[in-house]
Amino acid sequence: MKEFNSLINFKLYRLSIMLVISLMLSGLIVVYMSSSEVGWGFYLHSLLVLLLSLLLLSYPKKETMFMRSLIILVGTVYFHTIFILYPETSSTLILLCLMPAASILFFQPMLFYFSLLLNGLFLTVAFSYIYYVDKGALYPHLYMDLIGNIINFLGSQALLFLVFYLSDLRIKRQQLYYEQIQQAERLKTAGQLAAAVAHEIRNPITVVKGFIQYYQVDQSLKKEMKDHFSLMMDELKAAETVISDFLSIANPINNKDIDTVNVKTALLKVADLIQSYALIQGITIKLDVEEDRFIACNLIEFKQLMINLLKNAIEASPIESSLVVTAKKRKNCIEIKVIDEGSGMTEEEMKFIGTPFYSLKNKGTGIGLMISFSIVQHYNGSIQFTSNKGKGTTVTMSFPSKKATAALG
Incomplete structure (x- = not known):
């Protein structure tokens, strides 16, 4: 700057x-x-x-x-x-x-x-x-008094170091706080936009889908025209998926049940769900998860969070590469990492992660990562991206640790 x-x-x-x-x-x-x-x-x-x-x-x-x-x-x-x-x-x-x-x-x-x-x-x-x-x-x-002057000099340098270190630490904290505020504003803006627009768009789409389905069974129409109808249905389904993502942001998560989630069990199930998609892309998923690690959050939302991140990592990774997911205890938190060997991002690109409609994918909307940020923040967690262009990306999440009480996975 x-x-x-x-x-x-x-x-x-x-x-x-x-x-x-x-x-x-x-x-x-x-x-x-x-x-x-x-x-x-x-x-x-x-x-x-x-x-x-x-x-x-x-x-x-x-x-x-x-x-x-x-x-x-x-x-x-x-x-x-x-x-x-x-x-x-x-x-x-x-x-x-x-x-x-x-x-x-x-x-x-x-x-x-x-x-x-x-x-x-x-x-x-x-x-x-x-x-x-x-x-x-x-x-x-x-x-x-050479010794005294040397001691005074060393003391002055130590004092300057302390002033700089504490000031730098405070500025970094303020910068992090500012970024969190920015992210909250993005989520709020996207949520308001979704609440105002998504339902109005879904209604006419439903009507159009009904007429297309009606004409698809009409025997008097040519096969070529019915093929066009199938293509139109696919595109409408894609549009509905985007609208559903918007509604996920607009829908408050405060009233959802908070579970005691067994991290390893949940990650194994997520890996099973997305394994076939990874194999199609030629990606191997490796898990390194400690036993008996628990967090307090909604199980469905935790799975949605991990699926979003794993799907992004798979799509960014080259063929025949591996994707590593780790979960370990760090002090009073459970640290979960998703590490890929993909194309990576520049510092400028990472600044816009979680921004509405910002995505590095050709047909991406950026809504998936916005939902991921929202889920992590709601359960008092933190999420951080570190990346090197051409060397891959690491997503690090941290959730408060919780003792096991009828844990779900």
Whole structure:
């Protein structure tokens, strides 16, 4: 996502960057005015100021990982160069300790860890130089209490790591919550659409089917015309299937019986039901399910959920491949996985999973996955897709575990 997608954000960034550049130029002017002669250090300082300024000014137009890494690298080199060129400025160490905080603005974990590692490596070299070579000649304020300064540096890095880690964790939770809200809105929209339209469509379809069935038994019609009627009936049945899927979303599941389901027994029955379809596609279904694992949900809906997912996995898998279904206990939950060796999905495609009318199949409607999401969420479960393009997809579901009490399967 672009960070500078509004005029206000762009102006605020430019204003902040101009302030930073002004401070760096002020430092150059102070050095120039206070020095009796201009040496190589001043030219190196000027070059780094120029390079860092150009990178910061051009960043909004090139928001790439390479550009961000380059800014962090040049910024780190810049502050460490100041630390070396002007040892009398003791406060520079504070800036070095806070250097990884700049990468937090980009909020990319790999970039933050890269900055943390780079800063730690540079300061390790600097402290080693002070202890073994300098011995307090240029850095007496550090050498007099080197151990204390090292501890302070490590403490600052640990604090920055903790701030970033907790913030990143909170953002991920908020993102997950936002995605759940989006999914709930999709289900609500599809349910309202189904309730408003499905019954109205089903009525005229029923009338048309009645007339077609009537004319099919009419002996005066030609056989070719009756073949057309059969084709029309097949298409009408396909339309009714889609309408039934819509009604499944619109129909509330709150009043359905909640059973104690034996996961292994239920999965074996689902595998038996869909085995013939898998064999036609040349797919082998393998089960790896632990004994005596139970969840609380409606048995019919659980089977419907698994059939939807297995059917999708079979249709996505190449011929002569295998489909693995596992069910194991993880802490207080039962984790069920459906693993295929199919074509997989990109990250962009996975964002739209469960969206009404979104499907990667030629004649798919996306309703089956919407129903699956609805079932999982209703029974306090979670569902997650992980996929690599060309390497297959794994669907991971987690349901609260339940003790066995007349379990069904």
